[in-house]
Amino acid sequence: MRRSLLSTIACSALVLVTLVMEREAFADDARSAGELFRSGEEAYAERRFRDAASAFDEANRKAPRGATAYAAGVSWHEAGEPARAADALELALETGGLDDESRVDARTRLARISPLLATMTVDGPPGARVTLAHMTDAAVPLKIHLAPGRHVAKRADVAGAPSIKIVVAAGESARVVLSDVSIVEDDPPPPSSFTRTAGWVGIGAAGVFSASAVVLGLATLKARDDFSDSGNTDASMRDRALSFRTMTNVAWAAAAASGLGGITLLVLSPRASAAKVQLGATELRCTIPFL
Template structure:
């Protein structure tokens, strides 16, 4: 146990950190292994697996993480510890995952897991102090980005795959593409070391609503004028339909122009992408309304 846990600390760490990490790893590993098997509070919400099955899977993943770390397979160890935390969200697993990523030299993932350990688990005492200290060091090397969305969309960026917003992610300095899956939008992030940025994903605008053309009252004082009234209403409605068709043609041209502009930006400009979508929606709605009005007018002219 001691040799496996000793590997949870990078060779670059200080002597004090090594001693603290060894003590922490031993304490957390024991608390993980000796937890009562009858308690159900640690079951993952919404999980289909029974509580005992989750505990068994979490314990297995935790052991695999220890073994991988002892073999200096740090990335494998980190993934195993994260799986244990996903099964049963405790400080031991996610904190060890952070230490494993740190030893693997993956600062963004290490910072992510340290933040999770501090914000969502009961990590405390010397372990929490070390986590805060190391997180502050790592956040000076990477960028910290808080992502929010009004509809809780799922996003993918760098190592984060389809996570629901809001969330915090740490990124290496440089340019990153963030994909919002709900509406298939792409946002470009240019970040630098030590930067703390926010991205609020805007809600999609509702398609413009156009009033449906309606024929005026067709009742006439006598039967002879009824036919003329229908024909008049038909011509009016048909004219509305033709005008709407012309408007749809104009919107279609604007849509093609917006698509070309978005393509010329290497498909990275979110504003151009949103404008092209809005114009496309307006074109479709206008075309449908115009076609409906034209058909209605033609029927009224023929019947009248």
């Protein structure tokens, strides 16, 4: 009985400590969000709209509020970033809590800039995250506004995952599906430095033998001409020409053998390959039906 009572007290104390810690963390986030919001207001008053929008975005991540998202949307709009503005204004309307004037202004701005943008929906397996345009390491499913043109979507939670190239036009809606991908480590290749070095040495030797063959070939032609000038009667000149011809043939043969051997060693030498991307059973796919 006493042990049961002690266990109950311990569990209650643990729950209480957890609640206190969560409350303190929430209070810290709220305090930090308030400071960021004030920084955003100062930046907006100084017409530093991009700095203001970034501060409001960060404040909204720490303590989501419709008014904060609205402030970010207006700032992005004034900064000339319509896609980011549309995302923030849409989030503000979904979050709620706006006064009538802010709600009307958010809808008016959205109606003005939405036709100039494309809307992209990104889906994927549970836990998947994506980097696309101004969204970095964002959880899916995700809806994002994009400027017309080319974009690249890539899974942020899988290193080495292939990218998806996207082309969108103003007023269009599109959808991208990220399938399961995994990284498969290759078996480490055997050491190949000696084989590749020997291959390059063989190619270098082929160059040396080729140059020697050219020099000997020219000497052969001169010796032949000298023998012809003697009326084809000077035996020593004839032997000299034959000797140069033999050395020329040997040099060409050595060049061919060295070059062929070097190329063979380079081709057969294994090369390192750290990793490869393997697609899952459903493979990576991108479907973009324009509505």
